[in-house]
Amino acid sequence: GAGVSQSPSNKVTEKGKDVELRCDPISGHTALYWYRQSLGQGLEFLIYFQGNSAPDKSGLPSDRFSAERTGGSVSTLTIQRTQQEDSAVYLCASSSSSGGRYEQYFGPGTRLTVT
Amino acid sequence: SQQGEEDPQALSIQEGENATMNCSYKTSINNLQWYRQNSGRGLVHLILIRSNEREKHSGRLRVTLDTSKKSSSLLITASRAADTASYFCATAVNNDMRFGAGTRLTVKP
Numbered sequence: 001g002a003g004v005s006q007s008p009s010n011k012v013t014e015k016g017k018d019v020e021l022r023c024d025p026i027s028g029h030t031a032l033y034w035y036r037q038s039l040g041q042g043l044e045f046l047i048y049f050q051g052n053s054a055p056d057k058s059g060l061p062s063d064r065f066s067a068e069r070t071g072g073s074v075s076t077l078t079i080q081r082t083q084q085e086d087s088a089v090y091l092c093a094s095s096s097s098s099g100g101r102y103e104q105y106f107g108p109g110t111r112l113t114v115t
Numbered sequence: 116s117q118q119g120e121e122d123p124q125a126l127s128i129q130e131g132e133n134a135t136m137n138c139s140y141k142t143s144i145n146n147l148q149w150y151r152q153n154s155g156r157g158l159v160h161l162i163l164i165r166s167n168e169r170e171k172h173s174g175r176l177r178v179t180l181d182t183s184k185k186s187s188s189l190l191i192t193a194s195r196a197a198d199t200a201s202y203f204c205a206t207a208v209n210n211d212m213r214f215g216a217g218t219r220l221t222v223k224p
Contacts, residue, residue: 004157033212035214041216042203042215042216042217043158043214045213089156091156091157091158093158095212102145102146102148102163102207102212103148103160103163104148104158104160104205104212105160106150106157106158108156108157109156109157
């Protein structure tokens with residue numbers, strides 16, 4: 001079946017511009033996560049959506065970052081007024097809580113470069 | 116923080132040797148998972164061990180969990196050059212998951 005997809009795969013933007021990153025989770029997965037990974041570093045948690053519950057936004061680094069998940073499926077991560085330090089790979093993952101499995105399925109990521 | 120922390124940060128071994136990576140965490144968890152990442156892109160799930168389990172095997176992978184010490188280890192036996200990757204542990208409380216910084220494993224042919 002289809003896995004998690006993300007678009008675009010690469011994005012180059014000028015400092016100060018806004019960007020939108022998209023994530024299509026696996027159909028039926030109730031949980032969706034966004035992470036950020038700088039070169040050679042671990043995963044930095046950004047935000048977590050679980051069903052219809054209020055999202056856990058505790059990882060968003062500043063108010064320039066926001067995310068929404070429409071209809072419990074597709075999610076968009078928006079970064080306003082991008083800065084060079086926002087350059088990273090942004091990873092999306094989804095998981096199903098059925099059967100208590102909880103393993104995450106990752107998309108290929110979006111590599112964001114802010115010039 | 117429930118976030119896992121792996122050690123070592125980097126590990127270099129010869130093909131055929133075993134590789135052991137460790138993970139420590141701070142809070143109670145439902146399960147702990149290990150993931151692999153190639154080329155800085157999406158992670159691939161390797162194995163999940165529940166908090167009431169102590170050891171689990173999958174092919175050449177062996178994972179242990181010691182909840183009293185809040186630690187886990189991942190052993191890769193008979194390593195291959197293709198095992199070269201970054202390995203991350205992730206601790207989960209229900210669906211809320213946090214990842215460590217990872218161990219970069221290099222297996223030399």
